[in-house]
Amino acid sequence: MPVITTAITGATSGIGKITAMELARKGHAIYMLVRNTNKGEQVKQEIISQTGNKDIYVIECDVADLQSVARAVDELKGKLFGINILINNAGSAFVKKELSKDGFEMTFALNHLGHFLLTESLMPLLKKGQARIINVSSEGHRSAKPNFDDLKWEQTPYKGIKAYNISKLYNIYFTKSLAEKYGQTGITSYALHPGVVLTNIWDKVTGFMRILFWLIKPFMITPEKGAETTIYLATEPRLEQKSGLYFKKCKVAKTAPNADNGAARNRLWEISEKLTGAKTK
Ligand SMILES: NC(=O)c1ccc[n+]([C@@H]2O[C@H](COP(=O)([O-])OP(=O)(O)OC[C@H]3O[C@@H](n4cnc5c(N)ncnc54)[C@H](OP(=O)(O)O)[C@@H]3O)[C@@H](O)[C@H]2O)c1
Structure with missing residues (x-):
């Protein structure tokens, strides 16, 4: 059987690390797209020693930096004929408003825009691989409304949790658009909520969210449990x-x-094309 090629962002901790580990155990070739390559190399060695699969590769990719995403895409295009599974998993929440290198609000830049550019630029490889694209969203999308007219939060007072929930709504929009636009090419796309998972993402929360975190901590699931739906979508x-x-x-x-x-x-979709320069193929 040909080896399944999987590319995943945010594979250095939490849900992404477990997903990469378990897919490696199932024999996938894993391309870990990471912002910190030293950390990436350590996790790669951990995956190799725990699974015996040596087909694990680290690619530098700061998803919040469009140039870094473009470089990672070039590297992948140079190395691969096709990609079978792309897992857009990296994500974070930002308590205080931050701007990305490209001048976008950080939550939007990381949780949506960088993954949009990554996915659209990898389209030739994804088409060749008849790929599944998996976007890690969240139940947080339920309370969100799009903020297209104020993406940089210049008119609305910034709230980290609000920005996070909006980005997770955009993950679902993106998933549906991908399915619609590329369905004829054999590409499929899925969004998921992993559960409320005890990972590093909660380290940064403050105020009311910090109190909520301590209250719900005993009920939070492990990253192993949290990775189950992503792994299901990658393998079923x-x-x-x-x-x-x-x-x-x-x-x-x-x-x-x-x-x-x-x-x-x-x-x-239109806004994301305009901001990234990516064109639907
Ligand atoms: N935990 C939950 O309860 C929960 C619930 C719903 C949805 N989610 C979603 O699940 C996904 C994974 O989160 P997690 O809970 O596993 O959190 P996590 O442990 O903090 O993992 C986040 C991953 O994203 C990476 N990352 C952060 N910024 C990046 C950047 N600029 N470029 C590239 N990679 C970057 C991190 O890399 P470093 O190792 O370098 O920090 C890490 O590998 C996220 O999309 C999150 O929104 C989580």
Whole structure:
């Protein structure tokens, strides 16, 4: 059987690290797209020693930096004929408003825009690999409304949790648009909520979210459990009919009504093309 080639962002900790480890155990070739290559190399060695799979590669990719994403894409294009699975997993929340190198609000830059450029630029490889694209979203999308007219939070007072939830709504828009635009090419796309998972993402939260964190900590699931739906979407056969859908606990789940807004979805696509210079192929 040919080896399945999987590229994953945010494979250095939490859900992404476990996903990379378990897919390596199943024999996938893993391309870890990481911002910190020293950390990436350490995790790579851990994966090799725990799984015996040596087909693990580290590619530098700061997803919040469009030039870094473009360099990673060039590297992957130089190394690979095709990609079978792309897992857009890296993500974070920012308590205080920060701007990316390109001048975008950080949550938007990392959780959506960088992954948009990555996915669109890898399209030739994804088409050759008849790829599944998996976007790690969140139940946080339920309370979100798009902020297209104020993406840099210049008119609205910045709230980290709000920015995070909006970015996770955009992950669902992106998933549905990918399924719609590329369905004919054999590419499929899925979004998921991993559960409330005890990972480093909670380290930075303050204020009310910090109190909430301490209250819910005993009930939070492990990264192993949190990775289950991503691994399911990467490995389960015959998911084609479910392309564009949102999953929880390895099952299709309903999104919030807001996530079904086709006009908003198209608007996000147009904005993202304009901001990244990527063109739909
Ligand atoms: N934990 C939860 O309860 C929960 C719930 C719903 C959704 N999610 C989603 O699950 C995904 C994974 O999060 P997690 O909980 O596993 O958190 P995590 O342990 O903090 O892992 C986040 C990963 O993203 C990477 N990353 C951060 N900024 C990056 C950048 N600029 N470029 C490239 N990689 C970057 C981190 O790299 P470093 O190792 O270098 O920091 C790390 O590998 C996220 O999309 C998150 O929104 C999590």
